[in-house]
Amino acid sequence: MSLLKTIETGLRSLLGHRLRSVLTTLGILFGVAAVIATVGIGQASSDSVTARITSLGTNLLTVTAGSTVSAGVFGGAGSANTLTMSDVQGLQDPQSAPDIAAVAPVSQGRASLILGSANWSTTVSGSTEGWLVTNTRTMGSGTFFNANDVATRTQVIVLGTTTAANLGAGVGDIVLVKQIPFQVIGVLASAGSQGFGNQDDLAVVPFTTAQDELFGGGVQRILLSATSASTIGSAYLEANQILLQTHHITNPSQADFTITTQTQVLSTAQAVTQTLTILLASVAAISLLVGGIGVMNIMLVSVTERTSEIGLRKALGATPLDLFRQFVIEAGMLTALGGLLGVATGLAVGYVVPRAANIAVHITPLPVLVAVGVAVVVGLVFGVYPALRAARLAPIEALRAQ
Amino acid sequence: MPASDELIHLESITKVYGTGDGTVAALQDFSLSVASGESLAVMGPSGSGKSTLMNILGCLDTPTSGRYWFAGQDVSRLNETELAHVRNRRIGFVFQQFQLLPKLSAWRNVELPLLYRNVRDRRSLALQALEQVGLANRVDHRPSQLSGGQQQRVAIARALVTNPDLILADEPTGNLDTASSRDVLAVIRELNEQGRTIIIITHDPEVAPVAKRTVHVRDGRLVEQVAA
Ligand SMILES: Nc1ncnc2c1ncn2[C@@H]1O[C@H](COP(=O)(O)OP(=O)(O)OP(=O)(O)O)[C@@H](O)[C@H]1O
Numbered sequence: 001m002s003l004l005k006t007i008e009t010g011l012r013s014l015l016g017h018r019l020r021s022v023l024t025t026l027g028i029l030f031g032v033a034a035v036i037a038t039v040g041i042g043q044a045s046s047d048s049v050t051a052r053i054t055s056l057g058t059n060l061l062t063v064t065a066g067s068t069v070s071a072g073v074f075g076g077a078g079s080a081n082t083l084t085m086s087d088v089q090g091l092q093d094p095q096s097a098p099d100i101a102a103v104a105p106v107s108q109g110r111a112s113l114i115l116g117s118a119n120w121s122t123t124v125s126g127s128t129e130g131w132l133v134t135n136t137r138t139m140g141s142g143t144f145f146n147a148n149d150v151a152t153r154t155q156v157i158v159l160g161t162t163t164a165a166n167l168g169a170g171v172g173d174i175v176l177v178k179q180i181p182f183q184v185i186g187v188l189a190s191a192g193s194q195g196f197g198n199q200d201d202l203a204v205v206p207f208t209t210a211q212d213e214l215f216g217g218g219v220q221r222i223l224l225s226a227t228s229a230s231t232i233g234s235a236y237l238e239a240n241q242i243l244l245q246t247h248h249i250t251n252p253s254q255a256d257f258t259i260t261t262q263t264q265v266l267s268t269a270q271a272v273t274q275t276l277t278i279l280l281a282s283v284a285a286i287s288l289l290v291g292g293i294g295v296m297n298i299m300l301v302s303v304t305e306r307t308s309e310i311g312l313r314k315a316l317g318a319t320p321l322d323l324f325r326q327f328v329i330e331a332g333m334l335t336a337l338g339g340l341l342g343v344a345t346g347l348a349v350g351y352v353v354p355r356a357a358n359i360a361v362h363i364t365p366l367p368v369l370v371a372v373g374v375a376v377v378v379g380l381v382f383g384v385y386p387a388l389r390a391a392r393l394a395p396i397e398a399l400r401a402q
Numbered sequence: 403m404p405a406s407d408e409l410i411h412l413e414s415i416t417k418v419y420g421t422g423d424g425t426v427a428a429l430q431d432f433s434l435s436v437a438s439g440e441s442l443a444v445m446g447p448s449g450s451g452k453s454t455l456m457n458i459l460g461c462l463d464t465p466t467s468g469r470y471w472f473a474g475q476d477v478s479r480l481n482e483t484e485l486a487h488v489r490n491r492r493i494g495f496v497f498q499q500f501q502l503l504p505k506l507s508a509w510r511n512v513e514l515p516l517l518y519r520n521v522r523d524r525r526s527l528a529l530q531a532l533e534q535v536g537l538a539n540r541v542d543h544r545p546s547q548l549s550g551g552q553q554q555r556v557a558i559a560r561a562l563v564t565n566p567d568l569i570l571a572d573e574p575t576g577n578l579d580t581a582s583s584r585d586v587l588a589v590i591r592e593l594n595e596q597g598r599t600i601i602i603i604t605h606d607p608e609v610a611p612v613a614k615r616t617v618h619v620r621d622g623r624l625v626e627q628v629a630a
């Protein structure tokens with residue numbers, strides 16, 4: 001029997017059991033749509049993590065207090081705060097650290113900012129003039145504070161655009177932080193919000209002022225900027241050497257600080273989102289498998305129901321191969337249809353969800369192709385056994401069944 | 403070995419069903435030959451082995467032992483696919499239960515055997531066959547819209563659409579009233595008069611005379627041959 005005719009016969013039989021075919025197709029449809037949507041959501045969150053981390057600049061190294069068991073863990077402040085301003089000074093020495101372009105200590109806390117009747121709570125960082133370079137930020141208006149401001153503990157503040165907008169603050173205004181007046185001397189250029197955390201909602205004050213007037217607590221972490229992406233390795237070694245010296249540690253394995261490069265952070269974060277995506281996609285893949293079992297079930301029912309038809313077709317000259325092809329193609333059509341509708345549904349989810357629920361979805365061609373391919377393979381694999389049953393039926397037995 | 407004008411040559415065919423203690427010998431040492439263009443009625447009581455004989459003659463089943471030559475070819479040891487080709491090209495079946503597919507129209511039913519070989523103009527061949535059985539005005543009817551006699555004539559059209567060497571009918575009038583039986587038998591007789599070999603299996607003495615020769619089967623053996 002020609003392929004075209006086989007497909008036509010299959011279509012006729014599927015249309016003869018419309019409801020059943022639709023329900024079977026739904027099983028595949030949901031499986032494929034789930035795979036596409038979950039991988040899309042995973043991809044989007046991975047994109048946003050990557051974007052946020054790379055926006056900090058790949059030249060960035062972060063020194064945190066305390067040692068970590070495995071390198072590359074994205075930790076906050078260490079258990080014991082062992083970083084000091086003398087570490088910062090050591091790292092700024094161009095002789096022993098020629099590959100470090102900028103250094104900025106950070107101590108951070110949340111505080112309410114008040115301007116007139118406006119009140120806005122945000123993250124306030126105490127840092128030095130190196131903050132701008134290490135964070136790869138630029139000014140939108142006004143200026144950043146300088147080394148002199150840090151040395152003389154001036155009460156000046158630089159705001160992110162979101163913070164400034166929420167306070168209605170501009171350069172020259174005086175805002176109150178914990179009842180202490182700070183003069184706004186600059187507003188940062190927008191970095192855009194990326195996935196988690198808005199990088200335009202923050203305030204920066206001189207490190208010394210923050211220590212004295214706001215939170216104290218010493219240096220939580222030190223941001224380092226390598227002179228270029230290619231000198232990160234040597235910058236890392238120089239920083240490590242200097243800190244071991246200033247901390248009087250002879251055995252490097254007992255270091256009480258950790259230096260993390262941006263690439264390490266990036267790969268860790270990517271590994272985490274990837275694991276999550278794989279987990280979600282596996283759950284979705286299982287539903288695809290369940291859909292495949294549904295196809296097999298329906299094909300077995302179909303073979304049993306059509307036993308006498310199979311017998312007749314055999315009597316009229318259908319070979320075992322003809323019948324095998326007939327049933328495999330029917331199963332394949334069910335899953336191919338389910339797969340295509342599943343792609344449409346997955347794409348629709350990818351369109352609707354970001355608009356309705358503010359969850360980013362990024363659908364790439366590969367998972368779509370893989371999902372459809374898997375659906376068709378599932379259909380064919382699960383269609384083989386029922387088709388073999390049909391092919392092997394003895395014509396006289398089959399004809400007798402009625 | 404078969405003679406040259408023999409279409410069918412059975413030599414000591416035995417068919418045993420089942421294994422071990424529960425075996426039934428449905429055919430025993432059965433020999434028969436049918437010449438090309440002959441018409442033959444096979445009669446016998448229920449359980450005598452008529453359907454078993456029909457299955458073997460129709461290449462739907464293979465004998466346990468013995469030889470079967472069909473049109474000069476030994477078909478007793480062919481595999482399933484080879485048998486399917488013989489059935490498709492050389493044999494037309496008419497069953498007691500008509501065996502039409504209920505969802506297909508008359509001409510689509512007649513077309514069925516043509517789907518399993520590469521034939522063009524399947525529709526016009528099907529229409530020709532339907533015209534031959536007097537159903538030119540029923541081609542688009544479904545089986546449920548046809549009388550029993552008409553359904554059986556559709557089945558006959560399906561049997562002859564491939565222009566087979568042999569038409570095998572197992573109790574073709576078993577489910578029909580007298581008037582419909584007469585129509586169906588008339589069609590079968592006409593086909594034989596056009597030179598086609600016909601074998602009718604029946605236990606109805608009214609039906610047997612449609613064939614020129616009648617053989618009787620009892621307990622799986624050929625008992626007598628009567629020339630009409
Ligand atoms: N598949 C089978 N398995 C076991 N025994 C069988 C099988 N088919 C037929 N038989 C036995 O073989 C014998 C001949 O059966 P067959 O169907 O050929 O008889 P028949 O002459 O066609 O009868 P009827 O006129 O009732 O149709 C019977 O005893 C029957 O029980």
Ligand SMILES: [Mg+2]
Nearest residue numbers: 449452453454
């Ligand atoms: Mg019988």
